[in-house]
Amino acid sequence: MHREDKVKKIKKTSEFKTFLRRLRKNKPAMFGIIIFFTLVVLAILSPVISPYGYEQIDMTSKLQGPSAAHLFGTDQLGRDLLSRILYGGRYSLSLGILSIGLALLISIFLGSFSGFFGGWVDSLIMRILDVIQSIPSILIAIIMSAVLGSGFVMTIIALAIPCVSGYARVLRAQFLQISQVEYVEAATSLSCSKFKIMMKHILPNAWAPLIVSATMGVATTVLNASALSFIGLGIQSPTPEWGAMLSASRDYMRDYPYMVIIPGIFIMITVLGLNMFGDGVRDALDPKLKD
Amino acid sequence: MSENNIFLKVRDLAVEYTSDGKVIHAVNGVSFSIDRGKTLALVGETGAGKTTIAKSILGILPDRAARIRKGQIYLDGTDLLKASENEMLKIRGRKISMVFQDPMTALNPIMKVGSQIAETIRIHDAVSKKEAKKKAADMLNLVGIPRNRYNNYPHEFSGGMKQRVIIAMALACRPELLLADEPTTALDVTIQAQVIKMIKDLRDQFNMALILITHDLGVVADIADDVAVVYAGEIVEYGSKEDIYLHPKHPYTKALFNAIPNLETDVDRLENIKGLPPDPAQLPEGCCFSPRCTYALEACTRAKSALATVENRHCCSCSRWKEIDGGNGHE
Amino acid sequence: MGKYIFKRILMFIPVVLAVGILIFTIMYFVPGDPAKVVAGAEASEEQLQAVREQLGLNQPYIVRLGNFLSDTFLHFDFGESYITGVKISDELMRRLPRTLTLGVTTWLLTVLLGVPLGVAAGVNQNKFGDRFCMFVALFGVSMPPFWLGLMLVLLFSLKLGWLPSSGIGGPQYYILPCIAGSFGGMASNARQARSAMLEVIRSDYIVTARAKGVSRRKVIYKHALPNALFPILSTASVGLAHVCGGSVVIETVFGIPGIGLYLLTAVNSRDYPIIQACVIILAVVFAVIMLIVDILYAFIDPKIKSKYIGTKAARRKADA
Numbered sequence: 001m002h003r004e005d006k007v008k009k010i011k012k013t014s015e016f017k018t019f020l021r022r023l024r025k026n027k028p029a030m031f032g033i034i035i036f037f038t039l040v041v042l043a044i045l046s047p048v049i050s051p052y053g054y055e056q057i058d059m060t061s062k063l064q065g066p067s068a069a070h071l072f073g074t075d076q077l078g079r080d081l082l083s084r085i086l087y088g089g090r091y092s093l094s095l096g097i098l099s100i101g102l103a104l105l106i107s108i109f110l111g112s113f114s115g116f117f118g119g120w121v122d123s124l125i126m127r128i129l130d131v132i133q134s135i136p137s138i139l140i141a142i143i144m145s146a147v148l149g150s151g152f153v154m155t156i157i158a159l160a161i162p163c164v165s166g167y168a169r170v171l172r173a174q175f176l177q178i179s180q181v182e183y184v185e186a187a188t189s190l191s192c193s194k195f196k197i198m199m200k201h202i203l204p205n206a207w208a209p210l211i212v213s214a215t216m217g218v219a220t221t222v223l224n225a226s227a228l229s230f231i232g233l234g235i236q237s238p239t240p241e242w243g244a245m246l247s248a249s250r251d252y253m254r255d256y257p258y259m260v261i262i263p264g265i266f267i268m269i270t271v272l273g274l275n276m277f278g279d280g281v282r283d284a285l286d287p288k289l290k291d
Numbered sequence: 292m293s294e295n296n297i298f299l300k301v302r303d304l305a306v307e308y309t310s311d312g313k314v315i316h317a318v319n320g321v322s323f324s325i326d327r328g329k330t331l332a333l334v335g336e337t338g339a340g341k342t343t344i345a346k347s348i349l350g351i352l353p354d355r356a357a358r359i360r361k362g363q364i365y366l367d368g369t370d371l372l373k374a375s376e377n378e379m380l381k382i383r384g385r386k387i388s389m390v391f392q393d394p395m396t397a398l399n400p401i402m403k404v405g406s407q408i409a410e411t412i413r414i415h416d417a418v419s420k421k422e423a424k425k426k427a428a429d430m431l432n433l434v435g436i437p438r439n440r441y442n443n444y445p446h447e448f449s450g451g452m453k454q455r456v457i458i459a460m461a462l463a464c465r466p467e468l469l470l471a472d473e474p475t476t477a478l479d480v481t482i483q484a485q486v487i488k489m490i491k492d493l494r495d496q497f498n499m500a501l502i503l504i505t506h507d508l509g510v511v512a513d514i515a516d517d518v519a520v521v522y523a524g525e526i527v528e529y530g531s532k533e534d535i536y537l538h539p540k541h542p543y544t545k546a547l548f549n550a551i552p553n554l555e556t557d558v559d560r561l562e563n564i565k566g567l568p569p570d571p572a573q574l575p576e577g578c579c580f581s582p583r584c585t586y587a588l589e590a591c592t593r594a595k596s597a598l599a600t601v602e603n604r605h606c607c608s609c610s611r612w613k614e615i616d617g618g619n620g621h622e
Numbered sequence: 623m624g625k626y627i628f629k630r631i632l633m634f635i636p637v638v639l640a641v642g643i644l645i646f647t648i649m650y651f652v653p654g655d656p657a658k659v660v661a662g663a664e665a666s667e668e669q670l671q672a673v674r675e676q677l678g679l680n681q682p683y684i685v686r687l688g689n690f691l692s693d694t695f696l697h698f699d700f701g702e703s704y705i706t707g708v709k710i711s712d713e714l715m716r717r718l719p720r721t722l723t724l725g726v727t728t729w730l731l732t733v734l735l736g737v738p739l740g741v742a743a744g745v746n747q748n749k750f751g752d753r754f755c756m757f758v759a760l761f762g763v764s765m766p767p768f769w770l771g772l773m774l775v776l777l778f779s780l781k782l783g784w785l786p787s788s789g790i791g792g793p794q795y796y797i798l799p800c801i802a803g804s805f806g807g808m809a810s811n812a813r814q815a816r817s818a819m820l821e822v823i824r825s826d827y828i829v830t831a832r833a834k835g836v837s838r839r840k841v842i843y844k845h846a847l848p849n850a851l852f853p854i855l856s857t858a859s860v861g862l863a864h865v866c867g868g869s870v871v872i873e874t875v876f877g878i879p880g881i882g883l884y885l886l887t888a889v890n891s892r893d894y895p896i897i898q899a900c901v902i903i904l905a906v907v908f909a910v911i912m913l914i915v916d917i918l919y920a921f922i923d924p925k926i927k928s929k930y931i932g933t934k935a936a937r938r939k940a941d942a
Binding site: 385460 | 825827829923
């Protein structure tokens with residue numbers, strides 16, 4: 001068994017290496033991830049690189065179109081849009097990443113719990129997930145943020161909940177599939193801690209389907225987060241979240257269209273980068289689809 | 292035997308795939324021929340290029356990924372590789388049919404099995420829908436499936452039954468050549484014998500030529516007239532069944548036979564031959580088998596040697612077969 | 623087949639009930655006192671008590687849940703708005719047709735344009751048309767629909783003045799909302815349909831069909847496409863969920879007084895009965911259409927078909 005484990009490990013790592021090699025060769029995917037990381041770095045560095053403070057009001061230069069002094073122009077209070085966009089990236093991006101992270105944590109717990117105990121625990125969890133899945137995801141996010149109120153942490157939770165059922169399902173399916181092979185053997189021979197089996201065998205095996213749905217999940221969540229802020233829930237103006245900025249600029253759209261165009265473009269670029277990367281990951285995992 | 296009698300003649304066929312930016316040399320200069328009513332077995336490990344040979348004959352290689360680099364395939368004197376797609380449509384299923392390896396996935400899951408057989412008939416024979424249906428039911432009957440299962444879907448059949456359906460479909464238009472690609476590999480052992488017997492009986496009944504692709508040497512002994520041993524996309528030894536079974540010359544063929552008695556469990560793995568078949572993306576420069584061959588000399592790794600006649604039609608591509616044979620005697 | 627449909631409808635009931643229970647329970651645990659919403663922030667303790675009495679808010683959870691479910695599902699009564707006192711079911715009936723018109727049109731657009739484009743792209747893989755479609759589709763799935771809506775308004779209403787920017791009226795009021803709402807779904811349907819086609823085209827049975835002498839065209843439309851419809855159909859139904867949920871956003875952008883906008887106003891004013899009612903209505907509409915999709919599935923999936931038609935009928939047919 002020891003030897004077998006080793007063989008499997010070698011197979012796993014080489015599988016992972018081919019995956020990485022294919023992914024590196026995929027130009028759109030690399031381009032996508034570079035876009036995304038650039039935006040992340042810009043957001044992290046925003047206090048350093050922003051030309052103005054994101055809350056710095058300057059009524060003398062309000063509603064100015066893009067210029068050398070204000071690359072993206074200024075808003076109705078004379079705040080520099082470039083600075084607000086850079087700073088807003090912190091909210092928009094972290095909402096996407098943290099919500100999916102939270103959703104993954106919850107679903108790792110639920111999925112393995114469910115697949116692991118089986119029986120009525122499994123049925124109960126799965127039925128509840130069924131019901132959650134039968135409500136459109138953004139509706140759940142809306143209800144959750146209505147219930148939890150606005151604010152950063154609450155919005156993360158509101159966005160994470162609707163993602164849980166999908167991931168939990170993937171994990172549970174993986175668990176059931178693998179437990180049929182390994183579980184019997186391991187449990188009888190070692191009566192080794194079930195939890196250990198779970199962490200050692202199930203999770204590493206589930207990474208492939210999860211990584212695809214997680215990347216795409218971050219993309220969808222960035223979109224949902226901005227939609228939530230746009231309709232006045234989630235993160236709210238004057239916080240410079242991109243969706244909230246759009247919502248606040250609507251009234252000025254007719255005469256100052258750059259105020260709505262620019263935040264939208266940033267949302268789109270972020271999601272585009274993630275989707276390109278996600279596509280690449282999927283192709284790298286299943287290269288046959290490409291040719 | 293005169294040239295005219297040769298029904299199918301494959302000459303110097305070479306096929307390559309492009310995948311992931313790498314060129315994979317699947318078939319490298321393969322030649323063989325087969326007469327009407329005769330059976331040729333292509334024997335070799337998985338991945339040796341046998342299926343690619345069959346698919347090239349039928350012209351159903353994947354368009355984008357595969358490319359026939361060179362060679363000719365003559366059927367009754369016409370080169371199939373030069374035939375137009377429309378001409379090929381008339382040949383596929385009519386003159387040449389194919390039975391596939393995995394019956395579980397080879398049938399369209401959302402079409403009734405009967406309709407799938409009738410479809411072939413309707414394409415090639417000018418018959419009414421009703422007649423095609425009746426003929427299809429007859430074909431089912433012929434392979435031992437009750438007529439009333441015409442309207443069943445593939446998932447309602449077992450693996451062996453599905454393979455029968457596929458055979459019925461392949462034979463529906465009385466083809467002159469049947470390509471059977473590992474028709475029994477995916478089946479239970481007990482079912483394997485039945486299916487092989489059926490293919491054999493139907494071959495005799497229809498006087499078809501049969502190219503059987505397999506790695507099961509037992510089946511070959513049962514059914515074949517000629518045998519071609521395929522390794523890394525090349526025929527390394529070719530001859531009548533007796534030649535190959537009684538006087539194998541190539542070290543690979545010998546190793547194949549040596550592999551059988553020692554293996555009690557898994558015949559098709561051939562684990563006794565040390566090493567792995569070469570990566571078809573990076574074939575060795577010399578003899579492809581040289582890295583695994585116990586008799587390999589330095590010269591073997593540098594240059595290939597062509598098939599050389601051993602006796603009559605029996606030929607072998609090993610440059611040292613005489614020495615080796617002298618040293619070891621017959622198996 | 624009737625048996626299957628019956629069974630599916632039977633399964634539909636508990637799901638809808640469960641949605642009701644879930645929503646009610648979530649709303650029950652919302653921090654804050656509904657009585658305060660109704661009576662106003664200045665109300666005295668007696669007034670609040672009176673309101674609680676009147677609305678039955680002081681009854682235990684299980685009793686309130688029972689009342690809620692029976693009112694909702696047996697009497698189609700969602701109560702009155704806490705704020706305006708208007709009967710919610712009347713308001714819903716007024717608004718539902720608008721949301722349905724918008725939603726159904728949007729969804730049909732996503733399916734009827736997205737799926738054929740994706741199938742065509744898959745068949746012509748790596749050709750110019752395929753690459754172009756997929757490039758556009760990538761933008762489609764990455765674009766926030768509300769932003770697209772604003773851009774359309776900017777161009778077609780504010781700059782060109784061709785179409786109204788908000789409100790309801792004739793069909794022209796629905797054009798921009800439908801485009802804005804359907805572009806993303808169309809793109810995602812096209813992407814999924816393409817990969818479903820590619821997946822199916824490399825199946826063994828496609829090789830079998832080619833080996834039989836079936837022409838290329840027929841291989842694609844008779845063998846590949848019907849099999850690719852399964853994953854396409856399930857993506858299309860997921861798209862429906864997006865449309866249902868997206869109605870809130872699109873109605874906000876275009877000021878369409880439908881269910882979505884009703885829900886949003888209620889969320890902002892903490893008008894709980896309206897929130898419950900809207901979510902349940904949207905979830906039920908969604909569930910009904912999912913039910914229809916499931917039944918459609920049965921018509922193309924022989925595994926379900928043969929299970930419920932039974933072999934007897936099949937045998938009779940074969941003998942005939």
